[in-house]
Amino acid sequence: MTKEEIVGIFIILLVISSVSYFNFMVSLRRSRDSQRKSDIRQISDALDKYNTDLGFYPAALDGKISACDGGNDEKGFPIFRPCEWGKEALPGIFDPTIIPLDVHTGDGASYLYLSNSKRFQLFASLEGNDEAEYDPKIVARNLSCGNRICNFGLSSGSTPLDRSIQEYEDEIAPKE
Numbered sequence: 001m002t003k004e005e006i007v008g009i010f011i012i013l014l015v016i017s018s019v020s021y022f023n024f025m026v027s028l029r030r031s032r033d034s035q036r037k038s039d040i041r042q043i044s045d046a047l048d049k050y051n052t053d054l055g056f057y058p059a060a061l062d063g064k065i066s067a068c069d070g071g072n073d074e075k076g077f078p079i080f081r082p083c084e085w086g087k088e089a090l091p092g093i094f095d096p097t098i099i100p101l102d103v104h105t106g107d108g109a110s111y112l113y114l115s116n117s118k119r120f121q122l123f124a125s126l127e128g129n130d131e132a133e134y135d136p137k138i139v140a141r142n143l144s145c146g147n148r149i150c151n152f153g154l155s156s157g158s159t160p161l162d163r164s165i166q167e168y169e170d171e172i173a174p175k176e
Helices: 003-054 136-141 165-172
Strands: 059-061 064-072 078-082 112-115 120-124 152-155
Touching: 003 064, 003 120, 003 152, 059 078, 064 112
Parallel strands: none
Antiparallel strands: 059 064, 059 112, 064 078, 112 120, 120 152
């Protein structure tokens, strides 16, 4: 085997390795995005069940679902506090399953929950802008999914994701 043949084989292997590495990284990103979409669908389904059972959606506080036990007030009524993503279960719905958290939470990514108890919006930040569910209208809202901008979401009923719940309710409210 000549020196030129060895160099040629080395170059071919280098090209194959580079292409394989790139495809592997894309595959990992798509897997993480698929997990995010699945998590958001699971949470959305649980919130719809919560609404069916109780007649309202849990309130939102600091981008979290405010439905975890916070004790009782002085009159004995329950106090709800924000549930910690990935650490707690939404009572009666996710029990005993923990509310999912973003796969890159350690890097500062998180899900975002907004609600006025009649409607909800739930957001995540997909890594790939080539995903079919990537929504530039959500990006335009500049919502923070941790240290990333949200670009994917689901909502209750016909609630749009490209504007706030209040803006939508003002739009559909009867004009006086």
